Amino acid sequence: MQGRVEVSDDTLTARQKDVLDAALGLLVEGGDALTMTGVARRASCSKETLYKWFGDRDGLLTATVQWQASKVRVAPVTREGLNAKSLFTSLEGFARDWLTVLSGEISVTLNRIAITHAATGKSDLGAIVLTNGPFAMARRLKPVLEIGREAGLLSFKDTDEAFRTFFGLVVRDMQIRLLLGDRLELTEAAIARDAERATQQFFALYGATSETAAGKDAGGNTRKGIPHARLL
Amino acid sequence: MQGRVEVSDDTLTARQKDVLDAALGLLVEGGDALTMTGVARRASCSKETLYKWFGDRDGLLTATVQWQASKVRVAPVTREGLNAKSLFTSLEGFARDWLTVLSGEISVTLNRIAITHAATGKSDLGAIVLTNGPFAMARRLKPVLEIGREAGLLSFKDTDEAFRTFFGLVVRDMQIRLLLGDRLELTEAAIARDAERATQQFFALYGATSETAAGKDAGGNTRKGIPHARLL
DNA sequence: GCCGAACCGTAACGTACGGTACGGTAGAAA
């Protein structure tokens, strides 16, 4: 009867969440080959109920993506006690989390679904993933960057430009390769290494001074400092 | 009868190329909603001929992607007369070309198709696009980077790492946003600006000296030099 | 002119799947 409401953590009954989790599982397993009959069987519910709750197949798909998106909770930014080292660590941790999420099966699957549907322009799955993906990343990261700038640790004119550069340094060609099916072994150690490298490079480009902030204080938390703007 | 051969410029008759171009046009217009009937009508050929030539729908899709890929010709790298300025210009032009291709409708469409099919694992469209996309970019760019290193203009240990960083600086979040349907107005001027910024940043990170190569000689071709590792 | 190959146009088949209808059941309300 309802068929198309905003999906979030508390607008759904437990049973509905079960159904959406079943759909999510089928999506991850079988790609886009999701059938209403399959979901009904997996969730032990009737197709009639699916249509009553979600309207049609697109509604179910949309609700599933939103449901998964609503699961991702972001840690708030600590504004106090900021110095070069804590800023570096914060960005590095951010990069690590982001790479971990992006390389996960669920992220790859949902991005694929959304891209597939963005081609037809029918549903707005693309916009949803965009909102909960890159845009959410920007919303979360930009305050950190601006706080770093206010503290004199970073230097940039355009926050969006700085963010997008950080995005590029972190993600590089990883996501498109995963989406295209490249087998890309990503161990936790490799991700940590990538996150550190990306953060070092970002500081090399946007650090307020090329000697202190990025090099000595921040970069030297676990390993070598950054020799000017040269890495590796 | 044949149904599944390698598709390149000269293994196809002119008539077959016409058919593939028709398929390409339908793909760009209608996303993945490509039907055999539609291709036959658009190309004024019979479905029987389609099946005789390409085997099945996947074969047609694969041939179409390969056909488009075979159209992209890369300019050979000039090894002679290399200096910081020409290297900068070369990388910058490379970035501009790449951004222009990536933001084009055909690229977006084919990447979407390939990603869609990579989900099912059925056809190897993902591998094809991967080969003719990021991997081709790497094959083309890496020699340039290594020549630059041999000439003492660049400094890096791992060519692949340097390439992937360049990729990240150039593409950033542009491709994923386009794939997800984000309306992203990309004028020629904006692309040129992005290409220059990315190249400057790359030189800031990997230039052999942070003062001469990237800053004065190369970066100063049209606009301001690079103040150490700080941009903007 | 005749033949066969290649091809066009279209009709037809099979099937998978989205969507609907309906009978049956459990539980809460009255």
Place this chain on the structure above:
DNA sequence: TTTCTACCGTACCGTACGTTACGGTTCGGC
């Protein structure tokens, strides 16, 4: 107990589309 609601399971319908089959046409070779 009755009744209403929500749900399950399943059978069913309509359609879109991949795939095949077939009659008719063009064209190069002899």
